[in-house]
Amino acid sequence: CPGFIKIRLKFLNDTEEVAMARPEDTVGVLKSKCFPGQESQMKLIYRGQLLQDQARTLRSLRITDNCVIHCHLSRGDTAATPALPDPVPAVPTAPGLPLGGGTLMVPTVMVVLALGWYFRINYRQLFTAPATVSLIGVTVLVTFLAFGVYGQ
Secondary structure (H helix, E strand, O other): OOOOEEEEEEEOOOOEEEEEEOOOOEHHHHHHHHOOOOOOOEEEEEOOEEOOOOOOEOOOOOOOOOEEEEEEEOOOOOOOOOOOOOOOOOOOEOOOOOOEHHHHHHHHHHHHHHHHHHHHHHOHHHOOHHHHHHHHHHHHHHHHHHHHHHOO
8 A cells, every 4th residue: 555554563472463554643543543442551662662652653753664563451451352362471370379480480599509508618528629619600500590581
């Protein structure tokens, strides 16, 4: 279609939809075209920035043909439309437990490492040089992983 640009709408569960819009359309118009009735709950993110100003045009935001806009439906919604796929939870939770299984992994590993260091310091006669070097290596690895995951 002449005068239209194709916008790829990508959702949290890695599904995509294609929307056609004019460069002079605003963010609010795009939301109302693609998500009627859910405009206030829909968050659009382009190049890492939340598109909050509903009056900004797509052209002023430098949204061009075949650009990807990430879409997130905020938790305030009560009704889901078939146009928006249901988001898949990242970590399934067990019934009756408020925490997912992965939530307790880092504290558990930290407790095990702390116990290892406790025994290394208080019972050093039981630890050989390779065991001490291994404990240091595991501690450094876990530290880098923890800061890499939680430091972003």
